[in-house]
Structure formats: C-alpha cells, structure tokens
Amino acid sequence: AQSVSQHNHHVILSEAASLELGCNYSYGGTVNLFWYVQYPGQHLQLLLKYFSGDPLVKGIKGFEAEFIKSKFSFNLRKPSVQWSDTAEYFCAVNVGGYSTLTFGKGTMLLVSP
Amino acid sequence: GAVVSQHPSWVICKSGTSVKIECRSLDFQATTMFWYRQFPKQSLMLMATSNEGSKATYEQGVEKDKFLINHASLTLSTLTVTSAHPEDSSFYICSAPRDRGAPYEQYFGPGTRLTVT
Numbered sequence: 001a002q003s004v005s006q007h008n009h010h011v012i013l014s015e016a017a018s019l020e021l022g023c024n025y026s027y028g029g030t031v032n033l034f035w036y037v038q039y040p041g042q043h044l045q046l047l048l049k050y051f052s053g054d055p056l057v058k059g060i061k062g063f064e065a066e067f068i069k070s071k072f073s074f075n076l077r078k079p080s081v082q083w084s085d086t087a088e089y090f091c092a093v094n095v096g097g098y099s100t101l102t103f104g105k106g107t108m109l110l111v112s113p
Numbered sequence: 114g115a116v117v118s119q120h121p122s123w124v125i126c127k128s129g130t131s132v133k134i135e136c137r138s139l140d141f142q143a144t145t146m147f148w149y150r151q152f153p154k155q156s157l158m159l160m161a162t163s164n165e166g167s168k169a170t171y172e173q174g175v176e177k178d179k180f181l182i183n184h185a186s187l188t189l190s191t192l193t194v195t196s197a198h199p200e201d202s203s204f205y206i207c208s209a210p211r212d213r214g215a216p217y218e219q220y221f222g223p224g225t226r227l228t229v230t
Binding site: 009032034036044049099100101103106108 | 145154157206219224
C-alpha cells in the first residue's frame with residue numbers, strides 16, 4: 001500500500017520568510033498528488049493538485065509545488081509567507097485514478113507577525 | 114466551489130449510546146462519499162467508502178458493525194457510531210467528489226468532533 005511522509009510536524013517562520021514543506025510518497029506507478037490546507041477551525045481546502053504535465057504546479061494564495069518523479073517528492077513552496085498562512089498542511093496521494101486518498105500526517109505551520 | 118456540510122459540528126455522548134453524524138453535499142450529487150477519522154496531531158485515516166444504494170466499503174481494521182454507514186440518497190450519507198466508548202472520541206470528517214470522472218478530487222466537510230464520556 002502507498003504511504004505519504006511529511007518530514008516536518010511543526011514549522012515556525014517569521015512573516016516574509018520562504019517556506020518549503022517536504023512530502024514523499026511510496027508508490028512507483030501513476031499518482032495524483034494534492035496539498036490541502038486546514039486553517040484553524042475550518043475544513044480542509046485544496047491548495048493545489050498535480051495530475052500530469054508541467055511538474056511545477058501553482059495553487060491558490062501564492063503556493064506552488066514541484067513534482068519530482070525520481071525523488072517521489074511533491075514539496076510545497078511559498079516565497080514569502082504571511083501570518084494568515086498559519087494552518088496545518090496535508091499532502092495526499094491518489095493512486096491510479098481510484099477514488100481513495102492517502103494522507104500524510106500533516107505539518108503545522110505557525111507564522112509569527 | 115462545491116460545498117459539503119456535516120451535522121452536528123460537535124457532539125458529546127455517554128458511553129454505550131449511539132451517535133449519528135450526517136454528511137450532505139449541498140450543491141451536487143454524490144454517489145460516493147468518504148468517511149475519515151482524524152486523531153489529534155495525526156493524519157486523516159480513511160474509514161470507509163459510502164456508496165449510494167449499496168453497502169459501504171470498509172477499510173481494514175474498521176469495525177463495520179460499530180460504524181454503520183448509510184447512503185440513503187445522492188446528497189446524504191450518515192455515519193452511526195454504535196455503543197460508543199471513550200476511545201471512539203475523535204474528529205470525523207466526510208468528503209465527496211463532485212465529478213464522477215475525477216473521484217479523487219474530493220470536497221471535505223467541516224468535520225464533527227465526537228466526545229464520549
């Protein structure tokens with residue numbers, strides 16, 4: 001079965017700092033990749049997704065992620081974080097177009113003003 | 114975007130009682146819905162896939178007799194936690210794909226926090 005690893009459980013940054021959250025998955029076949037965000041007290045929202053094509057995908061709120069197939073990675077990046085980016089971020093993988101998603105354990109990002 | 118609601122948002126019940134949680138797709142029809150469980154500081158774990166008009170598909174290790182799922186209509190799935198115990202206390206989240214051609218693009222409900230005393 002596939003698994004998803006997120007390397008950092010907690011990240012603390014100051015505003016305007018750059019962000020990179022790691023995500024690795026363990027599956028050698030075709031995958032669809034997602035990053036979700038969960039703001040305090042709110043439901044999961046899709047940040048961005050990769051299905052095929054350009055491995056650099058751009059999402060909402062200035063986030064982007066790069067799919068590196070050789071490294072089984074899909075890291076999330078943002079050049080300059082804001083206080084409002086404080087949230088929990090989840091990486092998720094879908095295998096072969098089936099409906100189920102496998103989630104990583106999440107990374108809690110705290111941005112100090 | 115698509116909206117998925119859950120009711121109640123939080124519930125406290127006594128050990129041994131049953132609790133029903135509803136998941137509704139508000140602006141689309143969903144033949145499939147998913148139920149997840151999220152423990153504090155941990156990831157979402159898929160519990161089961163709810164299928165409209167047929168039996169739910171449970172993930173390994175999830176007791177189907179304890180977590181009863183009913184998908185009575187194209188916009189409603191319910192999860193009933195039967196004979197709840199304190200270890201069932203958790204955050205339960207449902208999701209649904211809006212596009213049948215992209216079942217992995219799921220929209221999530223706000224979650225239901227269950228506390229069993």
